[in-house]
Amino acid sequence: MATRLDGRVVSKKILGELKQTVAKLAQQDVTPTLAVVLVGSDPASEVYVRNKQRRAEEIGVRSLMYRLPEDTSQMTLLAKVAELNQDPDVDAILVQLPLPAGLDERAVIDAIDPNKDVDGFSPVSVGRLWTNEPTVVASTPYGIMALLDAYDIDVAGQRVVIVGRSNIVGRPLAGLMVNHDATVTIAHSKTRNLKQLTREADILVVAVGRPHFIGADAVKPGATVIDVGISRGADGKLHGDVDDDTVAPIAGALTPVPGGVGPMTIASLMAQTVALAKRRLHG
Ligand SMILES: NC(=O)C1=CN([C@@H]2O[C@H](COP(=O)(O)OP(=O)(O)OC[C@H]3O[C@@H](n4cnc5c(N)ncnc54)[C@H](OP(=O)(O)O)[C@@H]3O)[C@@H](O)[C@H]2O)C=CC1
Numbered sequence: 001m002a003t004r005l006d007g008r009v010v011s012k013k014i015l016g017e018l019k020q021t022v023a024k025l026a027q028q029d030v031t032p033t034l035a036v037v038l039v040g041s042d043p044a045s046e047v048y049v050r051n052k053q054r055r056a057e058e059i060g061v062r063s064l065m066y067r068l069p070e071d072t073s074q075m076t077l078l079a080k081v082a083e084l085n086q087d088p089d090v091d092a093i094l095v096q097l098p099l100p101a102g103l104d105e106r107a108v109i110d111a112i113d114p115n116k117d118v119d120g121f122s123p124v125s126v127g128r129l130w131t132n133e134p135t136v137v138a139s140t141p142y143g144i145m146a147l148l149d150a151y152d153i154d155v156a157g158q159r160v161v162i163v164g165r166s167n168i169v170g171r172p173l174a175g176l177m178v179n180h181d182a183t184v185t186i187a188h189s190k191t192r193n194l195k196q197l198t199r200e201a202d203i204l205v206v207a208v209g210r211p212h213f214i215g216a217d218a219v220k221p222g223a224t225v226i227d228v229g230i231s232r233g234a235d236g237k238l239h240g241d242v243d244d245d246t247v248a249p250i251a252g253a254l255t256p257v258p259g260g261v262g263p264m265t266i267a268s269l270m271a272q273t274v275a276l277a278k279r280r281l282h283g
Pocket residue numbers: 044140163164165166167168169170187188189190191194207208209210228229230231261262265
């Protein structure tokens with residue numbers, strides 16, 4: 001049976017350490033502050049928002065939540081971003097994606113001050129990632145690397161296949177993996193013979209958003225499988241993209257959903273919010 005990569009346990013440890021860092025910052029009158037903007041009500045975003053509010057509170061990070069109605073105009077949203085850019089108490093800004101249809105995602109991301117862009121979506125951050133310079137990176141890829149590291153799973157020289165090429169998960173994860181000396185392939189909906197490709201992976205990461213997308217026939221025995229998917233089933237439960245009933249018996253290691261990548265995303269978001277707040281001290 002696959003080793004269960006327990007994101008709850010690992011994130012708890014990271015959050016505990018962060019809590020101490022936040023306490024020290026408080027003595028210097030710095031309260032790390034994250035501003036979250038949610039337009040409408042995407043289900044995966046609702047899960048994210050709820051959990052990060054909870055964790056932020058636990059460790060002393062101030063979390064400001066702005067819920068805007070589904071029919072919010074581009075102008076109103078840009079005005080909110082501008083206000084947060086200018087607020088000296090706000091260290092980190094996160095606009096929940098996807099935005100409702102009709103809103104221009106790129107324009108909104110470009111409006112966020114790159115120094116406050118905690119998702120690492122700004123062209124500057126993306127460029128720094130791909131030239132292997134220190135930068136803010138999206139919390140989910142960051143969390144996946146931290147989880148592998150916590151279980152001493154070394155990616156150097158390993159064949160990594162990532163299914164999904166989004167700006168949030170697939171692309172930045174590929175950058176981090178290359179920076180850590182992995183050999184990386186990104187697959188997507190136009191990929192031919194997907195199963196043949198995923199079966200070659202020593203480390204398989206799946207970020208598609210379709211329950212049971214990956215079964216045992218798509219996994220090399222002994223491989224590490226990272227399940228990023230979050231879908232809410234008709235049963236009201238959260239599901240990943242990997243069919244764990246069939247994959248767990250043959251994989252070497254596997255992340256559960258819930259309790260795998262999700263909690264690591266939250267811990268990474270907190271870590272990067274705190275890192276941005278520290279800039280207030282050092283400039
Ligand atoms: N746990 C966490 O912390 C997080 C979870 N998520 C979850 O992860 C999932 C993916 O999110 P996100 O990256 O934003 O999703 P997107 O919808 O932006 O991307 C999905 C990707 O899957 C690819 N894809 C779709 N169908 C197929 C197929 N049949 N074969 C191969 N590839 C396919 C798409 O290809 P193409 O580009 O060609 O369309 C696309 O690249 C969602 O369930 C989301 O909720 C997301 C972020 C964080």
